[in-house]
Amino acid sequence: MVGGGPGGLYLSVLLKDLDPRHQVTVFERNRPDDTFGFGVVFSDNTMGFISAMDQRVYPQLIRQGVRWEPIEVRHGGRVVRCGGIGFSAIERKLLLQLLQQHAAARGVELRFQTEVPALAALGDEFDLVVAADGVNSLLRTELAHHLEPEISEGGTRFTWLGSTHRYPSFTFLFARDQFGEWAVHIYPYREDGSTFIVEADEATWRRAGAESWTETDTIAHAERLFAADLDGGRLLSNRSLWLRFRTVRCRRWFHGNVVLLGDAAHTAHFSVGSGTKMAMEDALALARAITSRGDVADALQAYVSERRPRVEHIQRMAGLSQAWWESFRFNYSWPAPRFAFHLLTRAQMRYDTLRDRDPAFLEAVAADSGVTDLMSRVAAATPPGSGPVAEASEGCAFVFSDLLAVAPEGRIAAADRGLWCDEQVEEWRQALAGARTPVYARLNHAGPRASMRPRAEGIDRPLALERGGWERVTECAPAIRDLFVAAARRALAAGFHGLELFFAHGYLVAAHISPLTHAAPFEERARFPVEVVAAVREVWPRERPLLVAYSATDWAPGGLSAGEAVELARRFRSAGADMIDVLGGQTTARSQPPYAPCYQMFIAGKVRNEAGVPVITAGGVGDLDDVRTILYSGRADMVALDTVRIEAT
Amino acid sequence: MRIGIGLPATIPGAPASLIVPWAQAAEAGPFASLGVHDRLNYDCLEPMLALAAAAAATERIELACLVLIGPLRRPALLAKQAHTLDRLSGRRFTLGVGVGPREDDYQLAGVPWGARGRLLDEELAFELPVPVAVGGGSDQAYLRAARAAAGYVHGGGPPRAFRSAVDRVLAAWSDLGRPGRPRIWGTGYFALGPDARERGMDDLLRYYGFLGSLAEPVAAGQLVSSAEEVRAYAEGYRENGCDDLVLFPTIPDLEQLERLSEIVSSI
Numbered sequence: 074m075v076g077g078g079p080g081g082l083y084l085s086v087l088l089k090d091l092d093p094r095h096q097v098t099v100f101e102r103n104r105p106d107d108t109f110g111f112g113v114v115f116s117d118n119t120m121g122f123i124s125a126m127d128q129r130v131y132p133q134l135i136r137q138g139v140r141w142e143p144i145e146v147r148h149g150g151r152v153v154r155c156g157g158i159g160f161s162a163i164e165r166k167l168l169l170q171l172l173q174q175h176a177a178a179r180g181v182e183l184r185f186q187t188e189v190p191a192l193a194a195l196g197d198e199f200d201l202v203v204a205a206d207g208v209n210s211l212l213r214t215e216l217a218h219h220l221e222p223e224i225s226e227g228g229t230r231f232t233w234l235g236s237t238h239r240y241p242s243f244t245f246l247f248a249r250d251q252f253g254e255w256a257v258h259i260y261p262y263r264e265d266g267s268t269f270i271v272e273a274d275e276a277t278w279r280r281a282g283a284e285s286w287t288e289t290d291t292i293a294h295a296e297r298l299f300a301a302d303l304d305g306g307r308l309l310s311n312r313s314l315w316l317r318f319r320t321v322r323c324r325r326w327f328h329g330n331v332v333l334l335g336d337a338a339h340t341a342h343f344s345v346g347s348g349t350k351m352a353m354e355d356a357l358a359l360a361r362a363i364t365s366r367g368d369v370a371d372a373l374q375a376y377v378s379e380r381r382p383r384v385e386h387i388q389r390m391a392g393l394s395q396a397w398w399e400s401f402r403f404n405y406s407w408p409a410p411r412f413a414f415h416l417l418t419r420a421q422m423r424y425d426t427l428r429d430r431d432p433a434f435l436e437a438v439a440a441d442s443g444v445t446d447l448m449s450r451v452a453a454a455t456p457p458g459s460g461p462v463a464e465a466s467e468g469c470a471f472v473f474s475d476l477l478a479v480a481p482e483g484r485i486a487a488a489d490r491g492l493w494c495d496e497q498v499e500e501w502r503q504a505l506a507g508a509r510t511p512v513y514a515r516l517n518h519a520g521p522r523a524s525m526r527p528r529a530e531g532i533d534r535p536l537a538l539e540r541g542g543w544e545r546v547t548e549c550a551p552a553i554r555d556l557f558v559a560a561a562r563r564a565l566a567a568g569f570h571g572l573e574l575f576f577a578h579g580y581l582v583a584a585h586i587s588p589l590t591h592a593a594p595f596e597e598r599a600r601f602p603v604e605v606v607a608a609v610r611e612v613w614p615r616e617r618p619l620l621v622a623y624s625a626t627d628w629a630p631g632g633l634s635a636g637e638a639v640e641l642a643r644r645f646r647s648a649g650a651d652m653i654d655v656l657g658g659q660t661t662a663r664s665q666p667p668y669a670p671c672y673q674m675f676i677a678g679k680v681r682n683e684a685g686v687p688v689i690t691a692g693g694v695g696d697l698d699d700v701r702t703i704l705y706s707g708r709a710d711m712v713a714l715d716t717v718r719i720e721a722t
Numbered sequence: 723m724r725i726g727i728g729l730p731a732t733i734p735g736a737p738a739s740l741i742v743p744w745a746q747a748a749e750a751g752p753f754a755s756l757g758v759h760d761r762l763n764y765d766c767l768e769p770m771l772a773l774a775a776a777a778a779a780t781e782r783i784e785l786a787c788l789v790l791i792g793p794l795r796r797p798a799l800l801a802k803q804a805h806t807l808d809r810l811s812g813r814r815f816t817l818g819v820g821v822g823p824r825e826d827d828y829q830l831a832g833v834p835w836g837a838r839g840r841l842l843d844e845e846l847a848f849e850l851p852v853p854v855a856v857g858g859g860s861d862q863a864y865l866r867a868a869r870a871a872a873g874y875v876h877g878g879g880p881p882r883a884f885r886s887a888v889d890r891v892l893a894a895w896s897d898l899g900r901p902g903r904p905r906i907w908g909t910g911y912f913a914l915g916p917d918a919r920e921r922g923m924d925d926l927l928r929y930y931g932f933l934g935s936l937a938e939p940v941a942a943g944q945l946v947s948s949a950e951e952v953r954a955y956a957e958g959y960r961e962n963g964c965d966d967l968v969l970f971p972t973i974p975d976l977e978q979l980e981r982l983s984e985i986v987s988s989i
Contacts, residue, residue, distance in 0.1 A: 668890040715896035
């Protein structure tokens with residue numbers, strides 16, 4: 074075992090418990106009582122999972138710590154509490170002492186202040202070498218060629234301090250000074266102490282001159298800034314450097330008989346409190362795999378198969394959480410309940426999960442949201458090939474039409490509707506005469522995704538030329554702009570109540586916008602769509618809403634960046650769009666959205682709050698609780714329901 | 723919601739001679755479909771052949787692979803087999819496909835595990851002449867089901883987990899603008915009678931052994947071993963949008979089918 078942290082020690086103990094014949098040696102560079110950081114946190118969920126596997130050691134460890142339920146957010150002079158989210162914490166030093174005692178009692182050989190022997194020697198002497206040597210793992214670095222680690226740095230600076238005050242619960246502090254916005258994450262871990270992590274975005278941190286601060290300067294600054302929230306405690310430092318968070322991912326977790334465990338294999342932003350938890354869960358899985366399988370390679374494969382999907386899930390959630398801390402400054406001036414709800418829904422939590430835990434908090438959030446009539450903020454969409462317009466849309470603010478082609482060659486499938494000739498105006502006039510909900514025309518040119526078989530048979534199944542297919546258009550020429558303008562005129566003549574230019578999902582204009590399908594600088598990719606918006610606005614009357622839909626994320630590596638998405642929304646708005654429809658994906662066959670509830674609300678919120686534009690969004694919105702999640706957290710002004718689920722809603 | 727029953731084709735040691743009487747008894751009973759699982763490196767029957775035997779012995783009941791590990795077969799041959807089964811059964815066959823969770827099946831088949839997603843995509847792009855459903859619990863599986871299939875197959879578990887997967891499939895279906903609704907298949911296992919829970923868990927812990935420490939909770943979450951549990955499981959699936967629930971046996975004995983028939987008839 075290389076590394077005597079919680080993961081390595083816990084694995085040693087478990088191995089001995091499962092089979093006392095195992096011989097385990099732990100190499101640790103530091104002394105037994107050297108430790109960094111103050112407390113470690115485990116959620117109730119983690120506790121449940123681990124204690125189901127290990128009824129002996131782990132519950133005993135946690136009994137030594139403290140438990141609390143509410144989360145407290147102190148922001149803008151107000152305190153907001155949300156209950157029912159249970160956590161436990163234990164002092165890191167105590168956790169290590171207990172694990173060291175358990176290990177020693179079981180005959181694990183603990184070698185402190187020992188430099189690790191060369192890898193070659195280790196590999197020969199031991200059947201299995203576990204690299205539990207932390208985020209800066211030397212063994213991982215030595216085997217980088219095989220393990221292919223990838224390390225990315227976060228956009229904020231943070232430092233671990235301690236407080237001599239035991240805060241009553243998980244507490245977040247926010248403050249603003251002349252340099253920018255600062256946040257503190259507080260986790261109580263014993264009767265007279267809490268972890269106190271101060272964080273700021275890079276620009277704020279630099280403006281404050283924190284680059285040259287000593288630990289004393291850091292503490293002085295934090296004590297001044299958060300004077301009202303120290304609750305009588307003092308701040309302490311312990312090698313409290315200002316760091317950027319490093320997220321570690323490895324393509325492979327083992328090579329030969331050397332295997333990575335805990336931070337050496339993977340890290341996840343501390344705001345989801347999962348570092349030690351993942352290391353200990355790794356230890357459980359690895360101990361079982363080793364004991365139940367005769368062959369080391371077999372055991373390591375089983376360990377990775379079990380752990381990797383879970384770790385990747387946590388890393389995705391941690392990525393969302395980290396993004397929140399990198400950009401909360403855009404929402405800083407919000408009222409405290411909305412700000413807190415936005416914070417709590419930054420990763421996995423949704424309106425319904427929180428309501429079950431603390432109804433009173435959610436009532437405060439709803440009252441504060443400014444949303445009085447929920448249905449006036451809900452839109453429905455008509456799926457291609459059905460319609461003319463969705464029937465189950467009554468009660469909604471408006472309903473989007475099916476995608477209407479601006480030219481025959483811009484249809485997806487042969488039977489698609491459109492607005493490319495005057496006969497179609499008359500058909501739509503009749504269809505709209507009976508509509509009880511306002512109908513917005515969605516204008517599209519399918520471009521590279523045209524000439525397909527009907528969507529009932531599947532998506533992107535090409536229609537062969539000899540079976541009625543046609544040549545696809547792939548260039549955004551000025552004539553294409555004119556097609557959109559002409560179709561907008563017809564939409565007006567037909568009596569549509571609103572208009573949406575559909576620049577999303579890999580169709581003609583979307584393919585022009587995305588760097589995945591159009592290798593050109595941003596300015597060049599942005600010009601044409603913005604021109605179309607301006608030209609359509611000229612013919613579309615002010616009193617009728619004009620919306621622009623686009624894929625603000627391609628849901629694929631190398632796609633449109635979030636910064637580009639925000640800038641593009643700003644330009645659509647300047648060119649005359651009343652509202653931006655933030656969608657994503659379908660750019661190429663490799664676009665892979667994460668289909669969780671409300672999965673596009675994060676990019677929608679970013680566009681809305683950073684570009685300062687009205688936003689409608691969609692994606693994974695199955696019921697009114699999903700609508701509430703998005704509206705109450707200030708991530709959109711309107712929401713479109715998933716088409717399949719309109720009737721159920 | 724319709725309720726179907728699995729063939730005893732994936733229980734080690736089960737006699738192959740049980741397939742035909744089982745299929746006939748299912749058809750005579752309250753079941754809408756007969757399902758099969760797929761494993762290569764395991765003591766079990768090949769699913770398409772087991773269904774062919776069932777097809778020859780029945781006339782009404784639907785037949786479904788829930789699911790077949792697609793990448794282990796080449797697309798053209800798979801299409802031919804599906805077409806054959808479709809004709810043999812008189813259009814009663816649904817092909818559920820997925821990548822499966824076990825690397826050793828791929829090793830045995832000589833198919834690279836790392837290519838499984840791409841191979842399944844290629845298979846789905848191929849003209850498969852029968853109704854296709856996609857199984858799996860990942861975002862890729864939800865996207866595949868919405869892009870290229872007419873249905874989705876859930877791998878079994880508590881109704882809450884089922885609901886969460888259905889939400890995601892419907893999100894994908896809406897995202898891609900598919901008209902209509904996918905056909906949603908739910909699955910589970912049953913064991914009934916004396917020592918049912920223990921005998922059922924024995925079979926499932928063997929079947930899910932490759933999951934390591936997760937085998938126990940995974941198995942426990944999808945085994946029903948009393949009339950009350952069958953009813954609660956079925957009700958949980960029905961109210962969360964299941965179209966077809968197929969319960970697989972864990973004990974290879976016809977009296978198991980009879981016991982389930984009695985319960986299902988009363989639902």
